[in-house]
Amino acid sequence: MTSATLTNKGATTKAVTTRPKALRSQSGLLYVLPFFVTFVLFLLWPLIYGIWMSFTDRDLAAGAEPELVGFANYAEALTDPMVWTTFGNTVLFTVMTTIPLVVLALAAALLVNMGLPGQWVWRMAFFVPYLLASTVVSLFWEWLYNPELGLINSVLGVFGIEGRSWLQDPDFAMAAIAVATTWWTLGFNFLLYLAALQNIPSTVYEAASIDGAGRWRQLFSITLPLLRNITMLILVLQVLASLKVFDQIFQMTAGGPDDSTRSILMYVYDTGFTNYRLGYASAISYIFFAIILILSLLQLRFARRSDQS
């Protein structure tokens, strides 16, 4: 039986390898085609079209052909205080979410990996919120935060603490959204960490304990250093994801109160789609794009340098 299978496999391999090279690359292209078409249509073309649009006065609600305006949109954006306010809000949100989403995800993964009984229950509990749609998460937290009927203020009331309008207080709204976001997306980073933890060979720990290293010593000298690569990956993914924030803010506070939660993508959306100025909105997004690009390059460079040291 075994030998028969082997022969068969060998034959198949041979058949493939003997096919002419040109034919193979042709069929390879065919496989790539569906993605390539989507990529060009929905990524490359909009990217190019957007750059062109950012140099025009394109109006969403006008039939007339847009006119070229040179760098006017860029000049306006760089001096528009709302661009910088919303950019600041976006950075604040990124800081407020990235730190807990790395630290708490790691803590959760370490706890689950300790070998607690019923590991799958813990794994599911941390991961399930990630599967929810942003609308569900927003509604859920809006009710929790509801100042008059919400659970949070009711519980605080039991302890004699007066709650607030969490989502409508300029001092707390962004933090409230960051908490909701952390609860929602923790699961993904948690899973990455857990997988990385389970990839660390147990022999390393055995050797360490033979050398007399305690659990804390093992954590700081083995586990954390071996998680360095995955942490870099999670950090990059998380920063990019947080900078893109839109859904939950749009749904929970619509940028309020007093613009304290308005992210830059919301400003782009409002400018382009609500106030019809597609050209100007494109210019703002390309400025944002440039800033992200520079940040990513710096991060990459920084990561490389610390690798070498």
Add this chain to the structure above:
Amino acid sequence: MSKWPDTRLSRRRVLQAAGLSALLAGCGTGPAARSTREIVFWHLMTGGDGERMNAIVTKADADMPDTEIKQVVLAWGAPYYTKLAMSAAGGRAPDLGIVHMSRLAGYAPGGLLDPWDLDRLARYGISESTFTAPTWKSSIVNGKVYALALDSHTFVAFFNTELAEKGGLLDTGGKLPEIRSLDDLKRLGREFKKLTGHKYGISYGFLGDGAQLWRLFWTFYTQHGTTFDLTGDRFVYDADAFGESVETMRSLVDGEVASNSSDYATASSWFLGGDTGLAFSGVWELPQYQDAKMPLGAMPIPNLFGTDVDSTWGDSHTFVLPHQDNPDEQRRELAYEAVSKILKNSLPWGQAGHTPAYQPVVNTPEFKALRPNNDYAVTATYLHYDPPSSFTGSASSFMDQFRNSIQNALTGQTSVKDAVATFAERVNVLMSKAVQR
């Protein structure tokens, strides 16, 4: 053995063929695929409104043999307007659409809408005289009629008649005592509070809700007999009336008569549950209250400022013709016919709380018998739409900015004066950044 390569090859062929035909099929769903006797109608009515709209459209459809009115229902809000604008800009506009009157100024001047032809309308029994004055006036942009109103929906005061009766508050006509000042209103609120023992007597949900904030404000502000001017370079407004209106709102939500931290849903649920006796809300809430079998009365929002100006915030759902480069005359005619049929059958729409815009319907005994609808139907004759501009209206940036600046005054985080100044500054920014046409 020799069969294998053949099978593989043919499987690949099949996949290629399938992929190709899927691509071709995907290209075929343009306007050309529509039958000439079908008209496509985009609207944003969901929930109870959606059911009633469906009933009216189905009836109109039945009256038009060989024609099918295809409804495309999209969610209310900024995304709806985006989609409508994109479809018109992309040349694949539906035959008929709905927009809020308050958004007309953002659409008509850009060339995204085609005007209605008055002669053709007259043949279907639609003319200036079949609408109320404010509604007809707002339908006109640059001298042409771009919108045919289906309804007017205003901001009103609902009250719980059972509670009011229990407290001996009603007169013989079943009406609440006349309210002429904020003190009168708050006294009434305290009466209701005493009757129910709840934290508050009046429901007004505004938290995080620019539209709700704006609706009551615009009612109070226009009751001063003044308006906003957004047509020049700078925002022109009456600072005293503005300040007094916001001050009145702030004094109303004092945390005793009405909550200073309730959102729309919370305030609505209190009124629905009989916890509060009076609620400031839009007339579209009516079916929800009636379905719950609550004893319901309603009245226009009284003038609290001694100016004797009747006014309230209001808006209308209106029918528009999204711009088509080469409209099919037959389909366009059908659109006129469909709108006339829908307007003439708009009584069920009135039952949903909205006051029908088509006056012959309002003047029928059937509508007059509708209570409490008929008690506030008069608001259609004096309502004030939002100040026209490309950035104002339903689900607009203006609404967001209003909430952003004014809410803090109501929750006590800033002074009224600062809030008004902040708003004025923001409107000036919106004006300077508005689309140039």
